Amino acid sequence: MRRITPFVVLAIAALTLAGCQRIRTRLGIGESITNPEAGTPEKVIQDVLKTGKVADEEEGWQQFVALLHSEETELPSSLNNWREFKYRAIRKKADLLLTDRIAYHYKLMDRREEGKSLMLFVANSSSDMPTPCRVKQDPAQGNAWRVSGACF
Numbered sequence: 001m002r003r004i005t006p007f008v009v010l011a012i013a014a015l016t017l018a019g020c021q022r023i024r025t026r027l028g029i030g031e032s033i034t035n036p037e038a039g040t041p042e043k044v045i046q047d048v049l050k051t052g053k054v055a056d057e058e059e060g061w062q063q064f065v066a067l068l069h070s071e072e073t074e075l076p077s078s079l080n081n082w083r084e085f086k087y088r089a090i091r092k093k094a095d096l097l098l099t100d101r102i103a104y105h106y107k108l109m110d111r112r113e114e115g116k117s118l119m120l121f122v123a124n125s126s127s128d129m130p131t132p133c134r135v136k137q138d139p140a141q142g143n144a145w146r147v148s149g150a151c152f
Contacts, residue, residue: 030107030123030130032099041118041135041145042108048133048151050104052087052094061087069138069146090152096126097152117148 036042047067054060064087065073073079099105107123109130116137121130133151137143 030109032105033108034105041120044135044145044147045120045122045133046104048090048147049094049098049106052090067147069136069148070140072148093131093152096124097122097131
């Protein structure tokens with residue numbers, strides 16, 4: 001049996017405290033998101049999870065549409081796809097993604113830039129793999145971060 005030396009523990013702690021996202025991700029250490037600032041991608045994710053928990057599905061959907069990138073709302077077929085499939089999946093998964101179901105806290109495991117998009121990976125209590133949500137700045141909405149392509 002191998003013993004972990006104090007040096008290894010200190011090295012891991014130093015890297016974690018330094019905020020090195022890749023190291024934190026590989027170690028399975030996420031960032032607790034509790035009160036994200038307005039206008040940030042983290043706030044958009046929290047708002048998406050909130051819409052998934054609204055008791056009345058239609059009311060939640062109306063709130064969710066405001067979080068979609070304008071590219072997602074241009075075509076009726078795209079909007080219908082979000083309404084019928086993707087938004088319903090968000091509603092089913094919301095409890096699995098929240099660490100505090102009342103305050104809408106979640107654990108961000110990783111973030112990756114993919115071209116003009118940002119992929120945020122949220123811890124999922126029913127899976128070893130975090131669940132992604134893609135956001136992108138929307139010029140039609142003052143460059144606000146909005147959901148684009150896929151989310152949970």
